[in-house]
Amino acid sequence: MADQASLKELDEEEAVQLESIDRTQAALDEAIKERENFKGQSEETEIELKEIKKILSEHIKEITKIQKLCNTQEVNLEQKRAERHGLLKSCKLQDIKLPLKQGSMDDIQNPVPTQNTEMDTDTMGTSTEYESLSSQAAAKSL
Numbered sequence: 001m002a003d004q005a006s007l008k009e010l011d012e013e014e015a016v017q018l019e020s021i022d023r024t025q026a027a028l029d030e031a032i033k034e035r036e037n038f039k040g041q042s043e044e045t046e047i048e049l050k051e052i053k054k055i056l057s058e059h060i061k062e063i064t065k066i067q068k069l070c071n072t073q074e075v076n077l078e079q080k081r082a083e084r085h086g087l088l089k090s091c092k093l094q095d096i097k098l099p100l101k102q103g104s105m106d107d108i109q110n111p112v113p114t115q116n117t118e119m120d121t122d123t124m125g126t127s128t129e130y131e132s133l134s135s136q137a138a139a140k141s142l
Helices: 002-093 127-139
Strands: none
Touching: none
């Protein structure tokens, strides 16, 4: 009888252990499914991230291209201003009278250094002189 009672206890303990193993196995299976789900989401997110980085890279290239174009246009504009100033100065020195919308030939001054210290003396101060010429002409009209 003691053997039967001991056997019954062992059977009950085995049943409890098997139930515990089943619960642990179910939790493990659920964790594996969850891991696979996260892995799939991670791969999808990485693909999206690569696409976004590609688009960002294209935008950066376009911005760089536009910035270079703007810089080129600014340099061209400054050169045109310098050429115009040189022509006006040459006309003033040769006493050639030009019809001006504002100001007079007497308002044209020698170039003064501006913030662009790397430029040669022919192009220095062109924009400030033009602004000075415009403001002096406006002051005379008042």
